[in-house]
Amino acid sequence: MARPPLVVGLAEAGGLGMIQLSGFTPRQASRSLEEVRKLTRGVFGANFIVTEARYPDLEELREVVEMASKLAREVEFFTVNQILPLSS
Numbered sequence: 001m002a003r004p005p006l007v008v009g010l011a012e013a014g015g016l017g018m019i020q021l022s023g024f025t026p027r028q029a030s031r032s033l034e035e036v037r038k039l040t041r042g043v044f045g046a047n048f049i050v051t052e053a054r055y056p057d058l059e060e061l062r063e064v065v066e067m068a069s070k071l072a073r074e075v076e077f078f079t080v081n082q083i084l085p086l087s088s
Contacts, residue, residue, distance in 0.1 A: 004035045011042025018076065022049045026063045033071040045074030 002010075007017030019036060021029045029046075036044055046068035048061065055061055068075050 004032055004039070007036050007044050008039040008042075011036070011040040011044045014042070016074070017042070017044040018047050018074075019044065019072070020049070021046050021064055021068060023054060024064060026067060029064045030067055030071075033068065037071060043073050045076060046072040047076040047078065049078045049080060051080045 002017065002020060004019065007019045010017030017036070017040075019032055021032070024032065033046065048065065050058070050061070065075065
């Protein structure tokens, strides 16, 4: 789960770079996906971390997910009911 430069590096090395799009507006997601597409011919995907706190209405994700499904080879979702702090 990374930003465009790391995604491109992974794709160019033969791996599957995954760009993280959680919280992005459709415009931000489009820019990031297009940047990756311009910089590599390798395979890359998009992922979303979906929490109730971030997306109480999943409809908010529809436009970004539809765009990602057209521009990326793979789209993944990680669902989390609650994010716990790393330390107590």
